[in-house]
Each structure stands twice: as structure tokens, then as C-alpha cells.
Amino acid sequence: MLQPFELSLAEMGELASIIPAADPEVKLQYRTIPDFDNKSRRSIIPVCEPALTGNELKYVQQAVETNWISSAGSFIRDFEERFAAACGTKYGIACANGTVAMHLAMATLGLEPGDEVIIPTFTMIATANAVTYCGAKPVLVDAEPAYWQMDLNQVEAKITPRTKAIVPVHIYGHPTDMDPLMELARRHGIVVIEDAAEAHGAEYKGRRTGGLGDAAGFSFYGNKIITTGEGGMVTTNNRDLARLAWNLRDHAFSHERHFWHKFVGFNYRMTNLQAAIGLAQVEQLDTFVAARRQHAHEYSRRLQDIPGIRTPAEAPWAKNVYWMYGVLVDEGEYGLNRDQLRKVLADNGIETRTFFIPMHCQPVYWQQYKGERYPVAEDLCRRGFYLPSASSLTIDEIEYITDVIRSACVQLR
Ligand SMILES: Cc1ncc(COP(=O)(O)O)c(C=O)c1O
CATH class of the missing domain: 3.40.640.10 (Type I PLP-dependent aspartate aminotransferase-like (Major domain))
Structure with missing residues (x-):
């Protein structure tokens, strides 16, 4: 039978500073679900969810x-x-x-x-x-x-x-x-x-x-x-x-x-x-893209002055549709590292996801790329994660999420 590719302890050691901690458990919070019956119920803010709002x-x-x-x-x-x-x-x-x-x-x-x-x-x-x-x-x-x-x-x-x-x-x-x-x-x-x-x-x-x-x-x-x-x-x-x-x-x-x-x-x-x-x-693509761009704008406006949180950039030639709104955490400036911040968010009912683990770090491709290093991808993997990014996200939710990020580092100081 097919056997999984496993890394040795020494190989895992090489990756220790790159690969993320296990996903934290996201705790249920009371949240208003606007599209349903507008009642508060225990829920999380998911990192993404479909918007089946048309035909x-x-x-x-x-x-x-x-x-x-x-x-x-x-x-x-x-x-x-x-x-x-x-x-x-x-x-x-x-x-x-x-x-x-x-x-x-x-x-x-x-x-x-x-x-x-x-x-x-x-x-x-x-x-x-x-x-x-x-x-x-x-x-x-x-x-x-x-x-x-x-x-x-x-x-x-x-x-x-x-x-x-x-x-x-x-x-x-x-x-x-x-x-x-x-x-x-x-x-x-x-x-x-x-x-x-x-x-x-x-x-x-x-x-x-x-x-x-x-x-x-x-x-x-x-x-x-x-x-x-x-x-x-x-x-x-x-x-x-x-x-x-x-x-x-x-x-x-x-x-x-x-x-x-x-x-x-x-x-x-x-x-x-x-x-x-x-x-x-x-039929709703343009509406979804407009919502995501507005959400990204609102996130960046609220996050950009927090030391150690780097918001995503948009090249002058690009229209970014922000499939996921990703940020980088600089532990020295922010006071918490990426995984610690994810845990605080999870405790507050906010689901997040770490950035991709590069291909050369994957157990399944490890032998193929042994010795190859890609420092930018490794740094993104070490410090990056994305915040809830669904088209159906509300401005209130963005405010709540960014307030948690702001207060997590303030509490620490
Ligand atoms: C960059 C990229 N390529 C390919 C895929 C594969 O798509 P699917 O999951 O529909 O097979 C994904 C899925 O998330 C992706 O992010």
C-alpha cells in the first residue's frame, strides 16, 4: 500500500522556524447572522463562506x-x-x-x-x-x-x-x-x-x-x-x-x-x-469583487497604523480581487508572533488560515528539492496568515476583527 512521505526529526528541525503551529480551536461567540433571521446565535466568523445570494x-x-x-x-x-x-x-x-x-x-x-x-x-x-x-x-x-x-x-x-x-x-x-x-x-x-x-x-x-x-x-x-x-x-x-x-x-x-x-x-x-x-x-461576480475590494480597503484603513502588521499591497498595474486578505506579522514590532495572534483571534471566534507552506518544504516533495532554499516564500510562510475574507463579511465584523488585533498587542505592552 502507498506509504506517506515522512520527514526525520533532523529534517523537521530544519523546518521548525518555518512551518506553522497547529490550527487553534476557534471558540464559538454570539454573532448576528444578518441574512437569515437577523438573530444572534453562537457562531464563528469563518475564514470564508459561499454567498448563494442570486439565482x-x-x-x-x-x-x-x-x-x-x-x-x-x-x-x-x-x-x-x-x-x-x-x-x-x-x-x-x-x-x-x-x-x-x-x-x-x-x-x-x-x-x-x-x-x-x-x-x-x-x-x-x-x-x-x-x-x-x-x-x-x-x-x-x-x-x-x-x-x-x-x-x-x-x-x-x-x-x-x-x-x-x-x-x-x-x-x-x-x-x-x-x-x-x-x-x-x-x-x-x-x-x-x-x-x-x-x-x-x-x-x-x-x-x-x-x-x-x-x-x-x-x-x-x-x-x-x-x-x-x-x-x-x-x-x-x-x-x-x-x-x-x-x-x-x-x-x-x-x-x-x-x-x-x-x-x-x-x-x-x-x-x-x-x-x-x-x-x-x-452573474454576481462583479458584485462579489466590489465587496472584497471594499472589505480590503476597510481592513487596511483600520490596520495600517498598527506597528508590526503589514497589510497587502496592490501593484499599480493590478486590480487585486483579494480572494483572501493576507497580512504579515512582525513579532519584534507587534509583540506577538503570527501563531500567538491567530490564537487570540480564535479565542474571539475568528477563524484564520496560515499562508501556504512552500512546495520545497512539503514532505511529499522534500527529496526532489533537497537543499533548495527560497527565503521570501519561507518568510511569507513564517509570518503570513489571512483574515476572514468572504464576500458576505460585514463592516461590523471587520471592525470587530481589527479591534481584536489592535487590543491583543496593546494589552501586551
Ligand atoms: C493556486 C491554486 N491552484 C489550484 C487549486 C486547486 O483547486 P481545487 O481545490 O478546486 O482543486 C487551488 C485551490 O485552492 C489553488 O489555490
Whole structure:
């Protein structure tokens, strides 16, 4: 049977200053739930939750009433078209989740064993795993400290004759600086696949993420800006790529004969029920993005003068959609370290999440990257965490959360 990768005590020791403490238990508090019956009940402020505030129920009911609940049905195409339009791309290929969206894009572009794919080490593990599923090797670069995106200055040095693709990840909803990356990739004849799982509606120089490279993958997991519960989408402007991706998504059935297969395809299909929710969600994308940007503004306004709390920055060329509102804690200035502050927040009913643990620190990839160090990603992992970031968050909740952060350090002084 498959055995887990475990690190030795010495290896864990190397990581001791980087990997976060276990998640603190979030204590229930009395909280008003505005959308329900406006009563106070014991609850927590979750780090994220879906906002099913539009036509979700109506469209799901239509899917049920018309008996189209599997992966054929008109909501799939409607959702694909509407989401692709929201990204400014020609095509959208809906699939089962964001991880397989990334894998489908990579498989369609022909990634295979022996290929190398450059990715940021500071990402969620699905980016690296999608490359691994192709039998290709993820090659890592560090994050840059200003916006926490892939450090473009390190990419060119990592290009070899085996490099087939570069995968910028728009971390936490802030776009990567795509123009220099695309110029570099074009010069070397390398494809670019955006991992836009976290960046629905984000913009780079006025253009939406999802259409900035050769293809992109999005996630619609329950904590994403728009959700289908589980779900994902490949977006692209390339017609041939879209056609092949649609085909590979569905076992690569041939057009001339049904049970006739010229590729090893996948069952990465989305159901019509999920797409019904997705269509209702994408109708609200601009509203959700506006809410998140307003929440980020309110958070930053209240936090920026607290010594030792660094709020997220937005590049001049970026429209950040703040999938998650992340902050960095400087223990020397603030008085508590990140994990201590998380504990205070948890005691006050506020759920938070630590930043990603970089790929080179993961037990499963440890041997592959032994000896490689990426100091910016490690520092982000050591000091970063994100605050409740749902579109449905209220200004009162932001005030409460920021008051807890302010008083936690004042009490200590
Ligand atoms: C950057 C990134 N890529 C890929 C994924 C995978 O998406 P999913 O969970 O829908 O498979 C995620 C999920 O959170 C992500 O954050």
C-alpha cells in the first residue's frame, strides 16, 4: 500500500522556524447572522463562506425539473460562455475542480514525462501536483516580497531545453506581472498556463486573468470568489486547444464513433447542477469583487497604523480581487508572533488560515528539492496568515476583527 512521505526529526528541525503551529480551536461567540433571521446565535466568523445570494436555487430547480442533472444540459454551456466572457476569453471548458482544470490544460498542451514546468514555490500544492500528474517536473522559483507573486527575475535562470511551460499563480487574487513573463516565454518558445484558481475577475493592466497566457485554470471550490461547491474551468482564446480540452475532459470519445478513443482521456466533467449554481454565481461576480475590494480597503484603513502588521499591497498595474486578505506579522514590532495572534483571534471566534507552506518544504516533495532554499516564500510562510475574507463579511465584523488585533498587542505592552 502507498506509504506517506515522512520527514526525520533532523529534517523537521530544519523546518521548525518555518512551518506553522497547529490550527487553534476557534471558540464559538454570539454573532448576528444578518441574512437569515437577523438573530444572534453562537457562531464563528469563518475564514470564508459561499454567498448563494442570486439565482442559484432557481437554476438548480430548473435543472432538476427538466431532468438534466448529469454532465449534459444547457447550464454547462451557458456557464462556460458566461464565465469565459467574464474573463475576456473566447472559450471556457468546465470541469470537476481546479486541480483537474490545471491538469487538463497541461495535458491538452502536451506536457509529458521528462518535461520541466516552472512554478512558484509559494503556492497551493495543486499547482505542483498537476505538473506531477503529467510525469513532468515542477521547477521552483521564489516569491517576490512586494506582492507575493512569482519572482520573475529568477525565471530565466531556470529555463533549460526541457522547459515546456511556465505557470504563474495569481496568489490570493493579485495578478502576476504578466507582460515581462510573456515576453520571456515567447522568446524561449515556452507556453504559459495561468493558475488563476484564486483570481476570478482580477485584472492586469485592465485585462482579466484567464486570458493573459495560452490557457488558464480556475477553481470553484466552496471558498473561491465564485463557487459551484466543487468545480473548475479552463479558459483560452485558442480554438484548437479548447476543442481538444472538451474532448479530453470527456474520455476523449471520438466524433466519428462513440466508443473509439485516440487519446487517454479523463472523466473531468462538471454536472449540470454545479453549472446551474456557477451561472448564478458568475452573474454576481462583479458584485462579489466590489465587496472584497471594499472589505480590503476597510481592513487596511483600520490596520495600517498598527506597528508590526503589514497589510497587502496592490501593484499599480493590478486590480487585486483579494480572494483572501493576507497580512504579515512582525513579532519584534507587534509583540506577538503570527501563531500567538491567530490564537487570540480564535479565542474571539475568528477563524484564520496560515499562508501556504512552500512546495520545497512539503514532505511529499522534500527529496526532489533537497537543499533548495527560497527565503521570501519561507518568510511569507513564517509570518503570513489571512483574515476572514468572504464576500458576505460585514463592516461590523471587520471592525470587530481589527479591534481584536489592535487590543491583543496593546494589552501586551
Ligand atoms: C493556486 C491554486 N491552484 C489550484 C487549486 C486547486 O483547486 P481545487 O481545490 O478546486 O482543486 C487551488 C485551490 O485552492 C489553488 O489555490
